Amino acid sequence: MPSSRDGGVISATFQGLRRMQMNDLVRAAQRGDTAAFEQLYRDNIGRVYALCLRMTADPGRAEELSQDAFLRAWSKLSSYRGDAAFSTWLHRLAVNVVLADRRSQGKRWAKLVMTDDMAPFGNGESSSAAEGSALEMDLEQAIASLPDGARTVFVLHAIEGYQHDEIAEMTGTAVGTSKAQLHRARRLLREVLER
Amino acid sequence: MNCSIREEHLDDYVDGMLTEPQRAETERHLESCETCRLTVEFLRGLQATADAMPREIKPSRDLWADLEARISPTRVMQVDFRGRGPLALLGVRSVRGQWVALAAAALVLVVASSGITAYFMGNPELDPGAGLPGLSGVGEPVASTMEEFRPAEIGYAKAIDDLLQTLDDRREALDPETLTVIEANLRVIDAAIRRARAAIEEYPGESELALVLADNYRKKLEFLQRANLLIERS
Amino acid sequence: MRKISLALILGLALGGGLVTMDATDAATPGARQSVDETRHASRHADIEVYNVAGSVRVIGWDRAEVQVTGTLGRGTEGLEFDSDEDDVYIEVEVPSGGRRGEQQFDQVYGSDLEIRVPERANVEIDSLSASVEVIGVDGEITITTVRGGVIVDGSPRELNVNTGSGDLAIEAGAGTREIELISGSGSVELNAEGSEVSVETVGGDITVVGLGLLDTSLGSTAGSIHFTGDLVGTNDYDFESFHGGITVILPADVSAVIDASSFAGGIQNDFGFEPRSSERGKVGKRLDFEVGGGEADVFIKTFSGSIEIRKS
Structure with a gap:
């Protein structure tokens, strides 16, 4: 997605440009464009997986939860209104997915081995x-x-x-x-x- | 620890959460207390190490293929209720209760609906703000006659057939009253579908009707998924 | 110290398995076993409740304890009631085979439970046909019951309810941030304050009275929609029904852009703007206007119902 804007091109930082591109991607994904969503996935999977892995300490589980987080993001894309950066929104959503998973799991037993x-x-x-x-x-x-x-x-x-x-x-x-x-x-x- | 300062206090000190007098007092204490000094040293080192840790870690395999399959319309709609089921699909672990988890089913359906609406709609150049709520995030419909809508309808019909078949296979597993509830709701939705179809045929060119019809199909799918899940879990 | 408490928790969890009745009791025809059990639980505990039929009444109280009282259906196999402080599990156990399609299902398996929980606990209730009532619980509440009605009164942080045919009557206070209600043929009555709201039904009518609600979406296939309330800032307020009529009652000084369309029904508007024919095609009525500062977005759409936009 080309992101040519007027004016502040000179002052546009690399990050700003990234963010504009990401917003274009998000808009395309909101319209159901899976290729755009794939790019969002590729740009963000590292951070999401790192979070899931560290929070679960279980690589297999972390992979499942990372997928769930993106799945959730896909279904909730229409509610993303660009108030925060997409990566921030996604990250927060991933945290919630991990926490919700823990709540729904048989954590009663996990607690028993906690020591x-x-x-x-x-x-x-x-x-x-x-x-x-x-x-x-x-x-x-x-x-x-x-x-x-x-x-x-x-x-x-x-x-x-x-x-x-x-x-x-x-x-x-x-x-x-x-x-x-x-x-x-x-x-x-x-x-x-x-x- | 023999000194009077609580370790939690040192946490706050390192995190910069003490008031100025508290901070000054703590620093005075640190000058004379090696135990606390070591603790602070550790805490600072710990945070520095944490700051240096990679923010991104690559999973050992590419997860996109699986994910793509899960967001594409056909795959999501052909969920095998006899197998792992939509709960597992969502990564929701089976709980010990035996009945329903409609919320999870509804979630699957949001996925299904955004997939299928994208399947027949969406001119990326159009203003997304013109999309209708209920099909949010979708551009204007390209279909305005039944003929144009047909490919989408076939997609829906296939998904609905699968679900109805599954439902029928398990008909006797369901208690009669629940079945009555399901059938009554389906009749309501079917009436809406018939009405919307008739309107499209009567008024070709009314592009919004395609959205209305799609929305009714989506609701039927959604309802059938919930109904099937209900039997699955009961 | 810690070892002792662990042992205690273990003891509770393992020993707290089947607490009430043995097989001979369960086999006694007509016997309805009564229950009265209490377990310690943290004030933020997650509490799961499964009761296939009958009723579940959950009441918040100011104690770090969960108490279950009531009677179990004569066809049930007992009550499982575990607690490990943060997680509490309550299940009316029923035989695994042959309980579907039986005559008098509700009479055989119907159990009536009254459960007192710490008021800030999170509560999840699943059922096939039990009616559910939750009063004075401030945590997250999730309720699924296929045929039972649901009553909620309190300020749950989040509320999720799913029913097939049961009616919903919800009173949510200012502490509630998110409400999501799904029903098939059951009607929905909701009074809420300051939360985000999403309601979806197939045939059930929806009546919402809101005070300062944030993003709100009410949708139905055949049910009518009746909304009374003020609008806040630039939030979105969507009302959609295929067959049902939609009535939206707003304060006279509301600040909103209102977009209302009906394909086959009429539109009445107290705010003085006249509907026109749909601009895109030739059929249907559409009304599109701005009042006040035009802050909130109101979207009203029905296929064959009529629309009323009124001043309160």
Whole structure:
């Protein structure tokens, strides 16, 4: 989609241009253009998958949820009105998909195995998908080992940059709970990382 | 930790959420307390590492093919209710309750409807604001006679047939009163479809009628999906 | 400390399985077992309730406890009631085979439950034919019942209701942000304040009285639509019915662009603009005008019904 606009071309930053192109893509996708939606998918899947992977610590599940998030986005495209950047809108929607999934799952049982003892989590698969320094990989793995609630808040706050009040709203809890979970996450991460 | 400062307080300090006097006091404390200093050091390092982590991670396989199949009209409408069902399709895990999850079904249908309307409509150059609510996000219809509408109608008919067949296969599994409810609603929608079809034939050139008819077909699909799901879950 | 609480939770969850009756009770014809059980639960707990027939009445209270009282249908196999603090699961268990198509289904399996829950809990209720009532719950509420009616009174954060033929009567206070109601032939009556609203029916009539509603969409195939309320800012207000008439009553000083069209019915308008023939084709009436500052978007469309736009 060409995006030629008058005036502020000179001052248009690369990002601004990207955003205009993205809006063209969104408009086309809103009209049912799957090719445009594919481009939106390609531009955004990395961020969405990273979010899902870190929040679930389960690569297979993260793939399913990433798909669900885009599926949801496709069905809700008409409600996107361009108030925020598309990627922001999509990201928020992905967070909700992951949280809703957790609510609908048999998390009752997941909670039972939640413990402060930091037993090694999973088979380390999750970190193989990520790239980065040893320190970052360690942290990636340590995050995966956190209990659900603490991991959610840590990922949303420390990595994705959401504020406590936003997290509280998304998770349906109090701001104090979000802060307490963040504290807990940091304390547990320290135990693991400094071991 | 032997000192009097709570660890949560150090969290707030590192996050810059303390008032100025609190911050000054904490800094005074840090000068004399190594334990807290180490904690702060850790917290800062942790955040720096978190900041440096990649924002994007590629999934191990390309998910687009699956996704495309799930948003294209034919695939979505031919959901096999005997198999994984639309709930699984949406990634909604089966819950232990046995009856219905209509909300999830309705979601599938939004997907189906945006797919199928795109299938026969949508001139990308037209102002999307002219689209009708209920078929939101869709441009103006290109169909204004029954002949032009036919390809779309065939698409709907196929999907509806599949659903009716599935419904019929399971007819006796359904309790009679529920069946009555389903049939009564279908009659209402069918009457609307007949009426809209007749209007298109009577007034060719009224492009909005194609949208009206499409909307009625969409509602029938939607309703049948819900009905089937209901049996599936019961 | 933590170990102890874990053990407690485990004990509760595992021991809290089938709580009420054994097989011999269930087999006794005509016996309706009564229930009275209480479990601890957090104030934000997610509560799932499954009751195939009869009634479910959920009432919010100011305690971190869930209490289930009532009677179970004589054909049921007992009540499952688990809680692990944040998640509570309540299910009236019925035999897996042969419960469909039976005569007197509701009489055999109908169970009447009254459930007290923490007022900020999230509640999900599924049923085939039970009527459902939820009062004073502020969390998210999701209700699915094929044939039962639904009554909600309170300020749930979000409300989702799906029914086939049951009537819906909803009173939602200012704390409600989103309301989505779907019904087949059941009618919908909704009083709401400040939320986004979406209502869809096949044959059921829709009556909405709104105070400061945000984006609102009311749609039906054959039901009539009756809306009374003010409009807020630049929100969208859509009213569509294929066969049904649509009445929209707005304050005299409303600020909106109003676009109303009926293919076969008439249009009456209190705001003084006359309908004209549809511009695109030759048939149908269309009325398109701006009042006040023209802020909100109002879209009214019916195929064969008539449209009334009135001042309150």
